[in-house]
Amino acid sequence: GEQVEQRPPHLSVREGDSAVITCTYTDPNSYYFFWYKQEPGASLQLLMKVFSSTEINEGQGFTVLLNKKDKRLSLNLTAAHPGDSAAYFCAVSVNTGNYKYVFGAGTRLKVIA
């Protein structure tokens, strides 16, 4: 089945610096990818979803890149601020007869003021 590896498990950056989180997956037939943010003690909130026809997506303060050739998905937080401190999870949609997510192990990001 699909395997999703997420790196790094922990990341600490200074305010204003960029932070990059990467996920690699194994199933070349995966087409839909998601990034979730989980603040301490809270639930998971969708940041962005990425489809096969899209390589770059930009949101508020972050960029998501999808490289299907290398089966790699990355989240780049530009000019991180303390409010970005959270756990980030990537997810890949897998068809098992009914679509389900396979999550990465998560990255705990700390932005130091």
Place this chain on the structure above:
Amino acid sequence: DPKIIQKPKYLVAVTGSEKILICEQYLGHNAMYWYRQSAKKPLEFMFSYSYQKLMDNQTASSRFQPQSSKKNHLDLQITALKPDDSATYFCASSQAGQENSDYTFGSGTRLLVI
């Protein structure tokens, strides 16, 4: 207003007891899921249901039994509780059969087994 309601928010249970975790969604979704999060396994898939039918079960133990009494409900019954069951249990929902349907997560139930 929360679109997915999980109850209770916090739960303390004695080893060997039985508890039910409640999940209701008001998004009109027809697929629901349970995930478990602990220090050992960050986000672990447990069950998926579609139109009130079990689609996928990745939970090795039969002590965990999902229950769907209504199409917008997916409760989780846990019997013979063990300290290792201590975790946060998240319920989620989505549109069944749609690969691009994102999940909406509930706020979780934090279970502590003593």
